[in-house]
Each structure stands twice: as structure tokens, then as C-alpha cells.
Amino acid sequence: MTHERELSIGVDVGGTNTDAVVLDQDGTVLAATKQPTTADVVGGIRAGVARVLDEIDDRRHAVKRVMLGTTHATNAIVARRSLARVAVVRLGAPSGTEWPPLSDWPDDLSHHVLAGSAMLGGGHMLDGTPIMPLDRYGLLRFLDSIEGRFDAVAVTGVFSPSYPDQEREVDAIIRDHIGPDARIFLSQDIGPTGLIERENATVLNAALHRVAHDVTHALLAVVEEQGLDAVTFFAQNDGTLMSLDFAENFPVLTIGSGPANSIRGAAYLSGAQDAIVVDVGGTTSDLGVVVNGFPRESTLPREIGGVQTNFRMPDILSVGIGGGTIVDVASGRVGPGSVGYRIDREGLLFGGSIPTLTDAAALNSSPIPGRSLPTVDGRTRDALAASLAFVADRLEAAVEQLSLGRMDLPLVVVGGGGFLVPDELSIATEVIRPAHAGVANAVGAAISLAGGRAEHIADIEDREAAIEAASEAAIAKAIQAGADPLKVEVVEVLETPISYTTHPAVNVSVKAAGPLSRLGTTMPALP
Known part of the structure; x- marks a missing residue:
């Protein structure tokens, strides 16, 4: 590969902003931008990619990879939007029938997704002994009973990650019965051993397959619009990447990719292989841990849209501290409310009337170039000053909780609201503020x-x-x-x-x- 073929674009879609960066072969940031996230997600991606390409101008032909981290799948689950109808097959009868599929799902989500379910003979014991022979005829009867009413099939067998043969046989039977192009998702490919959580993740994955198709082809459309000869990748929730085809088959793995991107980007920009990371946004601060350059993963089940799953997610602690967090002068309370994206018209620093933590930070020196805090009364000034002490205490407690008693880890600060983090915390060896910290999430996507x-x-x-x-x-x-x-x-x-x-x-x-x-x-x- 020549030097002219060694540029990469990283894009990360957040709730408020879509960040985009261009990195060269040495990992140097050549261009960066923040664009408002749009309701359809694609508009923000299109604007971000176009802006950074304009900045590199005649080197746009050197872009060979585009990496995307997106909240599209998460938004579809939360909003109950564009979800496929799924036929759910569980292999584990008679022992695995006490808790029917989707029993713990919110009613509205289950109504959108479940086309029908069957608990059939099959599955394995811990040592690989079959619980029962696979009920092939029961499977065919179930498929015929819901013919024309489902878009995809999710198959989950007891202990199938260790003993996958029955799930694979079900896959073959279904394709032979309804056609080779059937959309079939096997739990052995989705999550760890626990039956119910793995089944939940597999059904969510099946429900998202149309959403995945739409967003992957939307990304291809943006790349094509810009005339790029580039390979595209999607960010996974463990801080690594996957190809476009892989993402279309496993969209559920994109959930949680945003925090993972921030942690990976923070580690890369700071050079810290082991550290606590805090990503300060407009409404919350998300804290995570870097272990050997990768996000430390949570060992607890993760809930997505009201559904408990057990696939790997970054170990993230969120606290209600952000640039738009409201400071209540009357009570002295800080948060949990936030002006969010309205800070540019409602915060004191921007001529508004609502005191925020950004205004508190401006007591010393303005974090916003060209803006200064207007004259405020003594009570407001005291409340703003006290809020900074509150922020320091909350962050100190959060860092201590994540560090698990370790006192030798630095704190890497990224995100647009990083100015809220004090320069010293007793629980951290040092506070590191790397260059390009505001777009660390997009950098994380680009270098994964x-x-x-x-x-x-x-x-x-x-x-x-x-x-x-x-x-x-x-x-x-x-x-x-x-x-x-x-x-x-x-x-x-x-x-x-x-x-x-x-x-x-x-x-x-x-x-x-x-x-x-x-x-x-x-x-x-x-x-």
C-alpha cells in the first residue's frame, strides 16, 4: 500500500453529536468535526464525512477505510421501530420449559417482535449429553403453523455455545423447508452460555436484521456519494471492529459501541494502556476502564430496551454530570436535569437565564472561546462555586468505585465537557487531557x-x-x-x-x- 492509500475515516454517532475524524497511517488526526445527530442518523453521518473530506481536499482519494460506530440498533429497540417479526425456537424440552421465551420482555416490545414460539425436544447437559433427541417434526409443524407471519427465525439450544450441532441441524432443516434465503440466527454465534439472556440477545439480533441492512447500505450510499474507493467497517461493543457483512448478520453487537469507542480512543490519544476514562458530555459523564488498551467488560447482565442480555459490554458507570447540567440556585442542588443541546441559548454564558455547570466552570476562565460569564448576583455565584466542589466529589467517588481500590491509575479526560474535571483527584495518579479529546470516540472507531x-x-x-x-x-x-x-x-x-x-x-x-x-x-x- 502506498502512502496515498493510507487514510482512514472514523465516525461515531452519539445522541447529540456525530463526530468524524480522518487519520493517516501513523494515527495522526488530519481533520475532525462535530455535526448534529439527525433523527434518521444518516444525515449526521453524511454531514460529518463531507466536512472532514473537505478539510483534506485533494487527499480524499487516499481514504481506504471508513469505520462507523452507531446508535441505530439501540434507537430501534428503544423506539420499537423497524423491528422484524421473529419466530423463536428453543431446544431444551422438557427441562427448559419453565420460563417461556420472551416472558420477561416489556409487553409492547414483545408484541412488536414475537411471531410465535416453540419449546422443542433438544439441547444438552453440561457434559454434552443430549437432554432429548432433536424434535424435527415438531419444528416443521411449528413453522407451518405460523407460515407467512414471520420475517426471521431465532434458534437457541441449551449449552449450544459448547455443543452447537443441534442448532446447526435446525438451520439446515429450516432452509430445506422454507428456502435457502431464510433469515436464521443461531444463539451460538451471539452470546455466552446463560440460556434466557442468550436467547434474548439472539431474538433482538433477529429483530434488527432489517435495521442492520438499512444502516449498512446507508453507509455504503454515503461512501458512494463521496466517490470513495474504501472498505467499510462497523464498531462492536467490545472495542473492536467488524466487516459490513458481519455487521449485517450481527447488528446486536453494535449496541454499546459508543462508550467502547470513547475508551479505545482515550487510550490511544493518551498512550495509557491501563487507566480510568471519563467521557464528559452535555448531560452525563460516562466512566470506564482501560485494561491493556481495551475496555474492561462488565460481568453483569446488561439491559437493553427493557430486555436483559448477557453479551459482552463495556463496564460503564454513568453519573449525572455534564456541561448542560442545571444548577438550582434556590436549593443548591446540581442536576439531574440538563438543558442538553439547548445550552447554546439557555445557559448564562450564551445569554440565557439557566445556570449550568458550564457557567460554573466559567467562574475561573471561560471554557467557550469568545464567551464570558455575565455579571451575576452573589447567591448565584456561590451556588455555581459550590457546584464545582460537588462535581469533584462525585467524580472522585465514581473513579474510586471503578478502580476497585487501585490507586496507581491515571484519569484520562475526553469529551466536550472535559473542562468540568478538576486537574487533580486524590484517587488518580494524574489527570491526562490528550489532544483531540473532544472527538475521542471517532478516533476510537478509526483505530480499532x-x-x-x-x-x-x-x-x-x-x-x-x-x-x-x-x-x-x-x-x-x-x-x-x-x-x-x-x-x-x-x-x-x-x-x-x-x-x-x-x-x-x-x-x-x-x-x-x-x-x-x-x-x-x-x-x-x-x-
């Missing part, structure tokens, strides 16, 4: 590796074989996501003992990652 994850359960005496099997599967998924086959490697191995088993057993989770393949094809033609 392609990744994959796999799990395997085995008796403790078969631990090494389980690690090897999970490693091979994780590497294969990373390559499928777009990693260079010659450079992908295992970056994390987690072993969790399993309780209440007749023999000691362990659950092995492996993450693999690698640089993006340079052999990727250029943008495919739009249909």
Missing part, C-alpha cells in the same frame, strides 16, 4: 482492531482442550469480522468455575483481535 469472541464449557481436566477450542473459534470469528489472518491473535482468556456440578467444570471465554486485513474488497455495488 477487528475482533471475535467464543466460549466453551468443559470438565476441569479438559481445561486446556477447552481453551484451544475456544481460541480457534474466536480467531475464526475475528477473521470473519475482517482481521488479517496472519496477524490475528488471542488477546484475552477468561476462566470461570461452574458451581453445582457433579464434576468440577470451567467456562472458558476467549477474545481474539488483529489489525484489519489489507486484502479487503472495495465497496460493493448497491442493489
